[in-house]
Amino acid sequence: MTHTVSPLAPAAFAALPAIPGLRIATAEAGIKYKNRTDLLMMVFDRPASVAGVFTRSKCPSAPVDLCRTNLAGGTARALVVNSGNANAFTGKRGRESTRATAEAAAKAACCEPSEVFLASTGVIGEPLDAGRFAHLLSGLAGSAEEDRWRAAAEAIMTTDTYPKVATATAAIDGVDVTINGIAKGAGMIAPDMATMLSFLATDAAIAAPALQAMLREAVEPSFNSVTVDSDTSTSDTLLFFATGDARDRGCPEISDAADPRLEAFRAALGALLLDLARQVARDGEGARKEIIVTVEGAASDAAAKRIALSIANSPLVKTAVAGEDANWGRVVMAVGKAGEEADRDRLAIHFGEVRVAVDGERDPDYSEQAASAVMQRAEIPIKVELGLGSGRWTVYGCDLTKEYVAINGDYRS
């Protein structure tokens, strides 16, 4: 299960500061992996506001069901995440496992099971034995410390080749607050929402409904615009916790997502989510290149997004990028199959700064050499101009390589 680190990994990892009010612990529970951490616990010593968005799969995992239920309360005191087993398609035993885990976590964190949030990632369909790790939670809750974000990101990895971390600062009414985030990919990545687990926390004091509204808005251009292989997981979970500890430093409590004092915070949240989402795309299984598809001039933003996803998900476009081939014919194909309005004779296509096609045919000034030079980069921007309206969207994906096939051809065994 060890894979070469993606060539698109960040040159350096952000150092995440503590979020006051949130403590972290990890452990080696041996659920599937050996000699690595596979269990994460976050503890909120005071009730934190919580927001979440989840997979739209019709067959969600048991932990997703539990989170959806507990989200109604709006308050979190503990988060437990395991890697190695997704606890998905595990029927009654799956529900029993989440119930047992939530009860053990509640006991450890001195709270109600309804204030516990769970996530699991890994193999689907294998029963998850909560007994393998439930007994560890009380020790973890006791030993948890504020300064362990990097360890948290490492404990939730599956086929990821690097941990995904990001941090940002924003002022609310003159008081600086922090937002930290971690995420894991790396297969079954597709909207909606992008497959993955991601956990964010801030010390800002924001009520759960406002947090939820901001998260839902920010996820559209970020995690919901990322695709690795068009396969939507049963387990996608993005949770955002607000401890509110910044109140102690004079930060106001915000209850309305439209509050103008959230302007900088909202921008920081959006940038952080996009950063994490792109880290996920750049660590797509077998990825060697990031593909950034922008569609402009569509009939609507929604149409632009559908066309951009059609391009970014096309196996033929993705293999062309892997082969460093500026094959814009396949981009045309992907535009055509998206099912949205398109006028062949108005289409223009760019690879990077090179316009390869215009007005429905090859650009007369097109230089194969210039296009080939673009394709040798690590980030491949593909821009399509439809010339129909003002709809616009950008989607982030990666190439399709032999390594993707190798990784997924023997994952379970």
Add this chain to the structure above:
Amino acid sequence: MTHTVSPLAPAAFAALPAIPGLRIATAEAGIKYKNRTDLLMMVFDRPASVAGVFTRSKCPSAPVDLCRTNLAGGTARALVVNSGNANAFTGKRGRESTRATAEAAAKAACCEPSEVFLASTGVIGEPLDAGRFAHLLSGLAGSAEEDRWRAAAEAIMTTDTYPKVATATAAIDGVDVTINGIAKGAGMIAPDMATMLSFLATDAAIAAPALQAMLREAVEPSFNSVTVDSDTSTSDTLLFFATGDARDRGCPEISDAADPRLEAFRAALGALLLDLARQVARDGEGARKEIIVTVEGAASDAAAKRIALSIANSPLVKTAVAGEDANWGRVVMAVGKAGEEADRDRLAIHFGEVRVAVDGERDPDYSEQAASAVMQRAEIPIKVELGLGSGRWTVYGCDLTKEYVAINGDYRS
């Protein structure tokens, strides 16, 4: 461009008999390929009825546009097909190329340009110079002979590793008629309709509207239920010609698709189309295994088809099959992402005759060995029972291998 012949190729190729009234010729025009035929001409000495179905791409090729226009007349006298260049996304020059080709073919076959049908397959976006082959058509029309179906199938191949041919016989009112068909794949195969070129002909006497109605019906469970890589081509073309020569042997002229005398013919047509469609799937680029996905118990046939396509198109399912891994968790994922109604706790999944999951969890009697034995076969049947209604559909696809990535990573160069 030479690839190892697919292990799923037929052990023997059907010998296609002549279709009276239809003559065939092929040539080496050197459009892209060297030392192989790349030009096909079919000539109908008397006007033939013609029906056609085409890609649903919003950016269809110039020949598709021409065929759609000419189909309104209902009569064919000539078909010209080239491989090596798709004449797609070629703007005005593409239209000029089809016009010039149709005029040259009309002259050669002594008919109107509106009675000529064209198809092109190969690279997208490169101008197709009709001058490379238009001058050959008159010689081809003169030398064409009835008994050249295998040569026809070979001339239209691109990355296909074997020619696709099929033949059937059916009685209409006691008179036997023949149906012949050829097809080519092998990438950009996805509904609707499945990417490819396919040409069928019969000596039956069936009016164009009736032929069209029968073709449209027969294409749904066959070519529109095949997928190689979910990428829909700009050029999908299926044409069906009826020369009517069987009239000379007492075969009645049929003008209504609902005519009960067509019963055997309709069945033979459906079987022949399914045969050709499966040959296309089995020669999918890099394919080593055929995947046959059947969804039962869906809310409707349409829902069953969407779920079956979601499974057959999933890169994670396809790579699992390539790795001979009975990874039914990925099947669950693909059911969940299809967007159709599904109740996790009622799902049952079979690989071949082995039930691996039932009632929302792993089948207690599940044998990993038995499932693994199924995965080692060349044909992998995957059956999903939803337990919701009576909707049912079967879709045909293939696995995703490193060879697919290799073939498509350097196709254009």
